[in-house]
Each structure stands twice: as structure tokens, then as C-alpha cells.
Amino acid sequence: MKPSWRIVALGLGISAAAFGAGAAESAYDFVACTHTRQTPLEANADIVAFGIESYGVVASSTTKEWENASTHCVGYLRIVGGKPVGKGVCKWTQATGDTGVGEFEYPPAGEPAWTWLSGTGKLKGISGGGTFRQVIAAKPVTPGTSQGCRRDSGKYNLP
Secondary structure: OOOOHHHHHHHHHHHHHHHHHOOEEEEEEEEEEEEEEEEEEEEOOOOEEEEEEEEEEEEEEOOHHHOOOEEEEEEEEEEEOOEEEEEEEEEEEOOOOOEEEEEEEEOOOOOOEEEEEEEOHHHOOOEEEEEEEEEEEEOOOOOOEEEEEEEEEEEEEEO
16 A cells, blocks of 8 residues: 555654754853952841842853853852852843843852843744853952853753
8 A cells, every 4th residue: 555645745744843843952161251240238247148240251162153252140149158149140142143141040059050041133032051160260350349260061942
């Protein structure tokens, strides 16, 4: 019995829909260097809490799309037992002008985490996330600031 062209076409259509519906997953891995201003809220024996605002650039990247990207972040941190705990959001702008917004978190336990929330241009519909860790912490240029570099890595999906 020969398969009907309608059955073959239906099978191809279902296969195309299944493959087309999946998001394209990409890995990212780069080092970003930032300048951060800290706004003190409280500093006593029980808590150290402050707001942060930082600006930075990708200094090196194994991922072409993130070469020469820039970032602007705002958030808050508190120091608990010598460890940062807090959250914030960052906007990343790729060299092409496409942007991605995400949330960073320093949890009370475990590794820092990053979650992609939104994007424009080629990054529209971005999701996924990863982690980050400090690789360089320089002596502050002025009190209330910090300068350093961190390594960001993870995966993101695009529709």
C-alpha cells in the first residue's frame, strides 16, 4: 500500500511544526568589567545594606554576539555573615543595538544566579539564564564605589 500524499504532507507538516516550535538555545560566556556606585542605607552591627548602580562593558567574550556589549544595572545588597545577599536588574546592549533585560540574585545560600526576562530586536522573547562570579576586585577609586570584573556564563533561548 502506497502512502497517500496527504498523509506524507501531514507528517511533514507535523515534523516542521515540532522543530519550528522549539526555541534556539545558545550558550554565552564572557568577562564584563564594571564600575559600581554604592548608596549606603544602613551599616550597624546587625546589617549592612545599600543600593547599587553599575555600568560596564564586556572585556572579552567567547560568544561573538556578546562582544563589545555594555550593561547598566540597579539593585540592592545586604551583607549577611560576610556574604552578599540581594537582587537587581540589568539591561544589556549588544553592539548591534539589540537589548536584553534580566534579573540577578545573590541568594542566602548557593551561587549567584541570572535570569533573562525580556529583549528587543534579535533578543526579543529571550529566556534562560546562568551564573556569574567575580574574577577581579580592584581597590576602589573613591569611597562608595567598586571596580572589578566578573565572568558571566549560561544559556539563553530565542523563539
